[in-house]
Amino acid sequence: MxxxxxxxxxxxxxxxxxxxxxxxxxxxxxxxxxxxxxxxxxxxxxxxxxxxxxxxxxxxxxxxxYPHFRQTPAGAHRVVLCRGESCLARGAEALIAQAEQRLGVPLGGDTPDGRFSLEGVYCLGLCGCSPAAMLDGQVHGRLTPQRLDALLATAQERP
Ligand code: FES
Known part of the structure; x- marks a missing residue:
């Protein structure tokens, strides 16, 4: 238009x-x-x-x-994992690898079906509750591999 x-x-x-x-x-x-x-x-x-x-x-x-700016539309669900210092010190790299494996895309990528975008960010303002992530605009702190798995499973069940 x-x-x-x-x-x-x-x-x-x-x-x-x-x-x-x-x-x-x-x-x-x-x-x-x-x-x-x-x-x-x-x-x-x-x-x-x-x-x-x-x-x-x-x-x-x-x-x-700025990695924040996208040049293509995001997937239906946006998974944003923090890779800031505090989160890295508390296992963020392993969580990123876990999300990449579960969704089948590298950080910064979108699933071919357009359902998920996997993004990194350098702080979500939740350093006191790191490691942290954001799923569809909602932040989640004190992530563990089990909690991340549950979050991603829930998102994968949504339309
Ligand atoms: S470094 Fe991850 S929330 Fe601040």
Whole structure:
């Protein structure tokens, strides 16, 4: 869907207007885009760059730098495992390997059926309850291999 006047994708237009002219607007805008549609469509980069008076390479560079930003739609279920220092010290690597094996995709990957995205993050703000993860937006702390297995089994039973 395109707006008639400037070729800006329809859902992007109000987000551009909200951020245009603001100093340091790129990161907040990218967050707003991902919040709105679940990822940052590569086709939107030219409009974002033009609105913020940046080059396309600058916008692409920021999107690629932060693993948080997706360039493709996420799976129906998002499994986000923390790989921050506190979680690593309490077994996060083994949990990541366990999730990769159970879902059959590497960290950062999506299952071919589009049901799961397995993502890493560098802190979920639950360091006191590490290791931690987030499943479909809900955070879970003090994970053990058994608890992670139960979480993933529950998610796999959902549509
Ligand atoms: S390092 Fe994992 S929650 Fe902070």
């Amino acid at each position: 395109e707006t008639r006047d400037r070729g800006v994708p329809g859902p992007l237009a109000p987000l551009l207007e909200a951020h245009r002219g603001r100093p340091g607007a790129l990161l907040p805008l990218l967050h707003a885009v991902q919040e709105a549609v679940g990822y940052v469509p590569p086709a939107w980069v030219p409009s974002i760059a033009e609105a913020l008076d940046l080059s396309r390479a600058e916008v692409h560079g920021v999107i690629r730098f």
